[in-house]
Amino acid sequence: MAKERTTTLHLPRPWEHGVVWFLAHHALPHGTEFSLRGDGPGEPPRHTMLTSPDGSWCEVHAEAEDGSRRVHETGAHRLWGIIEQAHRQWLALGQLGWDRFGLSVTREHQWIWLDEPGRPLHART
Numbered sequence: 001m002a003k004e005r006t007t008t009l010h011l012p013r014p015w016e017h018g019v020v021w022f023l024a025h026h027a028l029p030h031g032t033e034f035s036l037r038g039d040g041p042g043e044p045p046r047h048t049m050l051t052s053p054d055g056s057w058c059e060v061h062a063e064a065e066d067g068s069r070r071v072h073e074t075g076a077h078r079l080w081g082i083i084e085q086a087h088r089q090w091l092a093l094g095q096l097g098w099d100r101f102g103l104s105v106t107r108e109h110q111w112i113w114l115d116e117p118g119r120p121l122h123a124r125t
Contacts, residue, residue, distance in 0.1 A: 002074040007060065007084060008067055012048055014083045019098060024086035026112050026122045029054055029077050050079040089121070 015021045015034060025032075029052040036045030037059075046062035056075025063069050071080050090096070093114070101121075102113045111123040 002057075002059075002072040005071050005073070006068040007071050007080065009069075009084050009087055010063065010067065011083065011087065012060070012063070012069075014048070017087075019096070019101070020083070020086050020090050022101065023089055023112065023122070024083045026110075026124065027082050027086065028052065028079065029056065032079065050083075052077060052079060 011017055011020065013036070014024060028050075031053040033051050035049045035051075037047040037049055038045050039047075048060040049057065051057040052075070054076050056073075056077040056079055058071060058073040058078070058080040060080055061070040061072075073080055093100075096114075100115055102115075102117065104111055104113065104117050109123060111117075111120040113120050
């Protein structure tokens with residue numbers, strides 16, 4: 001059963017915020033997909049959905065008048081929570097641009113780094 005909560009993160013399409021999506025995408029489960037959904041036929045998209053192959057999913061609803069958004073989330077991974085964490089990390093790093101990040105890949109590992117490969121932010125095997 002999905003849990004409902006609220007978020008004040010205003011990224012209706014997180015994949016459009018390059019650096020945050022880059023950080024989040026590396027932490028999201030492999031194969032995570034995203035989509036938009038409207039309220040009915042011919043309506044513009046208002047809801048963001050993320051799904052992963054392990055059955056985790058979230059739906060983030062359109063923004064309310066107070067700036068919050070309802071989130072329904074379930075599964076082994078809190079997908080919207082990963083987006084929120086990536087955004088918090090980006091803010092804590094001083095809202096850095098692309099020029100400060102790098103990605104290194106070997107046969108065994110891949111990692112995102114800050115300023116130089118010896119300063120990893122995320123690692124994945």
